[in-house]
Amino acid sequence: MSALFVLIILHGVLVACAYSAHNNLTPRKTVEYEDNHAITFKEKGIWNYSTMLIREDLGLLMLGAREAVYALDINDISVAKSKVLWKVTEEKQQECISKGKHPDIDCHNYIRMLHQMNDSVMYVCGTNAFNPTCDYITYGDGQLKLEEKQEEGRGKCPFDPFQRSSSVMIDQELYSATSYNFLGSEPVILRNSPVSLRTVIKSSWLNEPNFIYMDVVPESENSPEGDDDKIYMFFNENAIEYDFYSKLLVSRVAKVCKGDMGGQRTLQRKWTSFLKARLDCSVPEPSLPYIIQDVFHARHKKWRNSIFYAIFTSQSSTTDQTSAICAYNVTDISEVFSRGKFKTPVTVETSDVKWVTYSGEIPVPRPGDCINNAARSLGIERSLDLPDKTLQFIRDRPLMDDAVRPITGKPLLVNRGPSLTRLVVDHVTALDGQSYPVMFIGTENGYLQKAVNYDGEMHVIEEVKLFQNAEPVDVLRLHQSQLYAGSASGVVQMxxxxxxxxxxxxxxxxxxxxxxxxxxxxxxxxxLPSLPNDADGHLIQSLKDADATRCPITVTTEPNIRNLVLGNNIRLLCRPDSNLAQVSWNFTGKQLLSSDRKYTIYSDGILIYNALTADAGRYTCTSVEWVKGRPYTQTLAIYDLQEKSIVDVTEKIQITSGIVLESYTTSSGLQELEGKPSRPETQTGEGKWVVMQVALAVLSVMMGCLLIWNLYMGHISPFMCFGRQSSKTPRNCTERGYVCTVGTEHDSLDGKPQTVRLRLASNSDVEATNFHRNAPNGNVPMDTQIFKYITDESEI
Missing domain, CATH: 3.30.1680 (ligand-binding face of the semaphorins, domain 2)
Structure with missing residues (x-):
């Protein structure tokens, strides 16, 4: 245990001294789901769109989901050209349930493998209710067809639909890495061919691995050593070389040779070329080894320039998840296997097995090497001819002592936040003629980040929300500048x-x-076109220096005139172009601060509480973005707030007896220019007093009018008030500036409605409407006098 901690601390100190961590990398631009303009595909009742195969020759994106395979138009995945269903039989589902698996989750057929065998035939495998099965599928005349030639899928496809596995089809031979039994306790790396090979069932070979990725590298091409093609596998497993108090996961890369045929007596029908090494992706701070999650093979015409990009996440149980991306050159990996030292197990006094560096004699041919010119010079033409000494060595010592280091010696990216899940890389030729690797990274909360490394400086260009719900990106593919991402609920193309x-x-x-x-x-x-040519230099692009001085001077921003109503809360919008920009607000030349309780400054605007006369004036929103030590300033918005007098808002009061009363009251309390909810609890006493005054005035007018009406109708004795007055005499009442005048009532003997004119005024002469009293003998039941408040000014 002490040796492991010393190794971890040493790595942390060395890396921390070498460079500063790029933590909390903020994407410069965030694109929300509503604005991503992506093409989507999903079908009701179908889930887990996690397997993809690009058929460029057919113009199809083959998509495997739960109990379904789709053929989608590669240019527009919303167009499903064909589909086939592959459901579990009732018998298989009952068997699955009887083994203790969940009927609605585990006991379905999850498509986990899709490979092209030739121009017309594809190979497909599914979990089939914990009974992995494979079949052939064809596409012709616009239709998919399942051939129903089912084969045993054990060792090709996992039993558990949520267990990681990997596979690759090479010359119609399937290489797979998965679990070989129902319990998932027997891992295997298998080649299905006339000469089938598999790994040895020993913890020194595979110790509870989680397989991530595998692919072939054509190392036989232009090889002066006469080497063979190699299949590289990436996985994580429990470490056997460290004495730790609990299980410690480490990341591995392993390889086998394509031409391996097993041994003659030792390692019969087993790999004779299997070797594995630890993958190093050290972060600045001391920590446990990071665990590999995904790999992308950036192929190059010259295989020696091919690069494996890998995502790693921390295995520490912290709420602040850390992820890293490291890049590995194929030649560096090959060098560790062909020239590195081996580890060997030794027994100590306590009977524990320790793994130490092997210092003894290495057999010839070198264990783990493919059959090359050196072996052929010894008369060894195939692995069956290898001597037992070499085979016994590789059987007992498949682990390398040296670790594979990243190209730059450090991660390209270290990020705290939602875990990174999937990765693809595109090499783009820019205006300066250089090629830059652009990384597209899926996250566990459904975002896609685009990042590029400029001479050691990682820059996250943008992040785009792919799915409406926060769900992990389960699969990610790149083809001809189009990205395809799959999740549990659907697929996105952008x-x-x-x-x-x-x-x-x-x-x-x-x-x-x-x-x-x-x-x-x-x-x-x-x-830019795929091969940019800007001979006259009129296009502007600056990737490494971020020099925008060539940009023309922007046009002066025109001010937006807004009305300011006293006592209202006012919100002004200002959205910066970049998440990296710092936004500041100025009012009449003075910078505003959020510490002032009068204002709240948001990422996209400012909120002014309880507007006063002193708040009228010019508000300017400015952003400053620092790039490569240079500030770039933009004026984003200018607002001129102009004080507006208190507006009389007309209200209508309707009575079911046919009486309509129109009045005018003052508005107060809220002015939302951009629809932000108010915060009345922040209003001052002055604003509340204005509201109270208006409310009391309206209430006084209504009560006065109601009293007059009841006196006139005789519902209240005049002696109960201020003395009986003739109903023929006009009466005036004044309340807080409101004058209520009731006109003379004229008796009608011809049966026509009797008319009374009521007049209301507030600082100005406002005509009221006539109303009619249709009730016989002037008796209107009080329970029918219902007042209706009209708050919409459009109804006035």
Whole structure:
């Protein structure tokens, strides 16, 4: 245990001294789900869209889900050209349930493997209710067809639909890494061919592994050593080389040779070329080894320039999850296997097995090597000819002492936040003629990040929310500048870059997107062609330096005039182009601070509470974005708040007897220019007093009118009030500036309605409406006098 801690601390100190951590990398731009303009596909009742096969020759994206395989149009995945269902039989489902598995989760057929065998036939495997099964599928005349030639899927496809596995089809031979039994306790790396090979069932070979990825590297091409092609496998497993108090996971890369045929007596029908080594992806701070989660093979015409990019996550149980991305050169991996030292188990006094560096004699041919010119010179033409000494060595010592280091010696990216789940990489030729690897990274909360490393500086260009719900990205593919992402609920297609998101020259250049450049002639951010040629130099792009000084001077921002109503809360919008920009607000030349209880400054605006006369004036929103030590300032918005007098808001009061009363009251309390909810608890006493005054005035008018009406109708004795007055005499009542005048009532003997004129005024002469009293003998039941308040001014 002490040796492990010393190793961890030493790594942490060395890396911390070498460079500063790039923690909390903030994407420069965030695109929400509503604005991603992505093409989606999902079908009701179908889940777990986690397997993809790109058939460029057919123009199809083959998609495997739970109990279904789809053929989607590769240019528009919303178009499903065909589908086949592959459901579990009732018998298999009952067997699955009887073994203790969940009927609605485990006991279905999850498509976990899709491979092309030739132009017309594909190989498909599914979990089939914990009974893995494979079959053949064809596409012709626009239709998919399941051939129903089912084969045993044990060792090819996992039993558990949620267990990681990997596979690759090479020359119609399937290489797979998964579990060989129902319990998942027998891991295997298998080749299904006329000469089938598999790994040895020993913890020194595979110790509870979690398989992540596998692919072939054509190392026989232009090889002066006459080497063989190799299949590389990436996985994590419990470490056997460390004495730790509990299980410690480590990341591995392993390899086998394509031409391996097993041994003659030792390692019969077993791999004779299996070797594994630890993958190192050290972060600055001391920590447990990071665990590999996904790998992308960036192939190159010259295989020696091929690179494996890998995502790692911490295995520490902390709420602040850390992820890292490291890149490995194929030649560095091959060098560790062909020239590195081996580890060997030794028994100590306590009968524990320790793994130490092997210092003895290494047999010839070298254990684990493919059959090459050196072996052929010894008369060894195939693995069956290898001597037992070499085979026994590899059987007992498959682990290398040296670890594989990343190309840069450190991670390309270290990020705290939601875990990174999937990764693809596109190499883009920019305007300067250089090729830059652009990484597209899926996250556990359904975002896709686009990042690029410029001479050791990691820059996250943007993040796009792919799915409406926060669900992990389970599969990610890249084909001809189109990205395809799958999750439990559906699939999304989107271009690798959408330059139209950059709305100005400054925004376009500071995005530092290798796909995009600003075109001053067209006044837009345009996508570069695959082979950019800007002979006259009119396009503007600056990736490493982020120099936007060539951008034309922006047009002066015109002020927006807004009305300010006393006592209201006012919100002014201002959205910066970049998450990296710092926004500041100025009012009449003075910077506003959130510490002032008068204001709250948000990421997209400012809220002014309880507007007063002193708050009228000019508000300016400015952003400053620092890039490579240079500040770039933009004026984003200007608002002129102009005080507006208290507006009389007309209200209507309706009585079911036919009486309509129109009055005017003052508005107060809230002015939301942009629809932000008010916070009345923050209003001052002055604002509340205005509201109270208006309410009391309206109530007084209504009570006065009601009293007059009841006196007139005789419901209240006049002696109960201020003395009986003739009903023929006009009466005036004054309450808080409101004058209520009731006109003379004229008796009608011809049966026509009797008319009374009521007049209300508030500081100005406002005509009231006539109302009619239709009730016979002037008796209107009080329970029918219902008042209706009209709050919509459009009804006045």
């Amino acid at each position: 271009p690798s870059s959408n330059c139209s998101r950059y709305i100005s020259c400054l925004d376009c250049v500071l995005a530092r997107d290798p796909y995009c450049a600003w075109d001053p002639t067209a006044q837009r951010c345009s996508r």
